[in-house]
Amino acid sequence: xxxxxxxxxxxxxxxxxxxxxxxxxxxxxxxxxxxxxxxxxxxxxxxxxxxxxxxxxxxxxxxxxxxxxxxxxxxxxxxxxxxxxxxxxxxxxxxxxxxxxxxxxxxxxxxxxxxxxxxxxxxxxxxxxxxxxxxxxxxxxxxxxxxxxxxxxxxxxxxxxxxxxxxxxxxxxxxxxxxxxxxxxxxxxxxxxxxxxxxxxxxxxxxxxxxxxxxxxxxxxxxxxxxxxxxxxxxxxxxxxxxxxxxxxxxxxxxxxxxxxxxxxxxxxxxxxxxxxxxxxxxxxxxxxxxxxxxxxxxxxxxxxxxxxxxxxxxxxxxxxxxxxxxxxxxxxxxxxxxxxxxxxxxxxxxxxxxxxxxxxxxxxxxxxxxxxxxxxxxxxxxxxxxxxxxxxxxxxxxxxxxxxxx
Ligand code: AMP
Ligand code: MG
Numbered sequence: 001x002x003x004x005x006x007x008x009x010x011x012x013x014x015x016x017x018x019x020x021x022x023x024x025x026x027x028x029x030x031x032x033x034x035x036x037x038x039x040x041x042x043x044x045x046x047x048x049x050x051x052x053x054x055x056x057x058x059x060x061x062x063x064x065x066x067x068x069x070x071x072x073x074x075x076x077x078x079x080x081x082x083x084x085x086x087x088x089x090x091x092x093x094x095x096x097x098x099x100x101x102x103x104x105x106x107x108x109x110x111x112x113x114x115x116x117x118x119x120x121x122x123x124x125x126x127x128x129x130x131x132x133x134x135x136x137x138x139x140x141x142x143x144x145x146x147x148x149x150x151x152x153x154x155x156x157x158x159x160x161x162x163x164x165x166x167x168x169x170x171x172x173x174x175x176x177x178x179x180x181x182x183x184x185x186x187x188x189x190x191x192x193x194x195x196x197x198x199x200x201x202x203x204x205x206x207x208x209x210x211x212x213x214x215x216x217x218x219x220x221x222x223x224x225x226x227x228x229x230x231x232x233x234x235x236x237x238x239x240x241x242x243x244x245x246x247x248x249x250x251x252x253x254x255x256x257x258x259x260x261x262x263x264x265x266x267x268x269x270x271x272x273x274x275x276x277x278x279x280x281x282x283x284x285x286x287x288x289x290x291x292x293x294x295x296x297x298x299x300x301x302x303x304x305x306x307x308x309x310x311x312x313x314x315x316x317x318x319x320x321x322x323x324x325x326x327x328x329x330x331x332x333x334x335x336x337x338x339x340x341x342x343x344x345x346x347x348x349x350x351x352x353x354x355x356x357x358x359x360x361x362x363x364x365x366x367x368x369x370x371x372x373x374x375x376x377x378x379x380x381x382x383x384x385x386x387x388x389x390x391x392x393x394x395x396x397x398x399x400x401x402x403x404x405x406x407x
Contacts, residue, residue: 010281011391012282012283015281016317018277018278018291019321020324022291023322023324026180028042028179029177030177031175032176036168037221038220039221040221041159041164041176043177045171045173047149050147050148052142052144054106056105056140057103057140059139061100061114061115061118062076062078062097062098062126063091063106063107063112064091064097064110064114065091065109065111066111066136068095069134073095075125075127076126077097078099078126079096081099081100082107084101084103086104086105088104089107090108090109091109091110092109100113111136111140112139154167154168159330160176179327181222181224181326182322182325183247183248183249184249184251184322185250185252186213186227186228186254187241187244187252187254188229188230189237190207190255193205193206194207209311212310213225213227213254213314216314220319222322234268237265238268245272245294251298251299252301252314254303254304254305254310255304257279257304258304265290269290269302273294274294275292275293276290276292278290282348283348283349283391284346284349285308286313286316286351287348289302301317308353311377312351312386315406316388319332333404334404335402337363337366337399337402338387338397338402340368342395342396343395344394344396345394346391347391348391350391353368353380353385354366354368354387366387384406385407387402387403388403388405
């Protein structure tokens with residue numbers, strides 16, 4: 001079995017394409033605006049009203065008519081006071097003004113605002129500052145000048161972040177159609193793994209991968225991620241993975257996919273009828289990554305156990321594939337320039353952890369921070385993500401543009 005799969009090594013782009021070809025589309029659900037943050041929008045959102053919905057005053061001051069200014073009037077009688085959120089008080093006469101606040105509806109028969117700093121008040125009368133000439137129509141944000149009723153505000157695929165929340169609110173959307181996150185379980189496998197809070201022997205290690213995977217999912221808006229940690233026991237693994245497969249839409253396993261005696265994951269997948277799509281990618285770290293799809297069309301990602309490999313594979317393959325299945329139209333990577341020259345003597349794609357910084361010219365640059373081993377998780381905490389260095393190239397010069405993936 002293991003020898004058989006040795007022939008399946010593929011490159012990074014082929015792995016991305018094969019995963020995309022096998023990912024299902026997840027359904028939509030209608031949620032209240034309160035719980036929509038971080039979700040992927042599945043509907044178009046249009047303006048409920050003109051924006052602004054009325055001629056909106058943008059300064060505290062007085063509302064007057066410009067025809068009065070043209071006729072030489074400089075003093076006005078304060079007919080009333082009007083704040084935001086109430087109906088307009090009409091001027092009725094050129095000699096009148098309305099004391100008015102920012103956000104108020106402009107009275108129909110007024111067309112100019114004079115800021116409070118430019119007037120002098122004397123009882124119920126105000127006089128314009130000597131020499132001050134207001135521009136007719138000033139300090140009014142006209143109805144519909146930003147957006148007309150029915151115009152699109154947000155398109156399907158948008159991540160509902162803080163500004164999108166404002167757009168949904170302006171649209172008066174109480175319930176919103178978003179992609180429903182599939183149920184995902186992140187499973188660490190290994191006899192040496194002990195969760196925090198339990199005593200630990202010299203030969204054991206803390207299990208971090210399931211927590212890291214769940215955290216990365218949650219960071220991207222997933223509300224359905226669960227965790228588990230299983231020993232390298234063939235029967236126990238078979239039973240637990242079978243149950244988890246039944247109760248979840250996506251399995252993300254870590255560990256047990258290499259060539260060791262206790263690396264049972266590919267064998268168990270085969271027994272459970274999960275069809276192998278690929279095993280091993282021409283990349284470092286993360287070469288032993290395994291991907292398959294069950295008879296129920298559920299994707300199974302089995303990542304190498306080394307913590308750096310596991311996280312890199314998650315960010316490079318698993319998360320973009322899930323987000324694409326949710327309908328997200330967000331870019332998953334950005335282009336940055338290398339801060340230093342890198343030499344990488346291998347025909348594998350290299351995923352190099354980097355720290356982003358600004359150079360002396362004020363440009364964003366990625367400084368390589370190679371880890372000691374793919375188990376060296378500690379140094380990752382001081383990095384921002386990784387860059388992808390093509391396997392067709394061995395030398396990458398300082399200033400060269402490369403794809404960057406954020407943790
Ligand atoms: P494996 O892929 O199972 O051969 O594991 C490779 C290396 O990663 C071993 O040194 C494991 O102890 C380590 N490892 C596997 N799973 C985890 C985990 N959940 N948390 C931290 N380290 C792990
Ligand atoms: Mg193991």
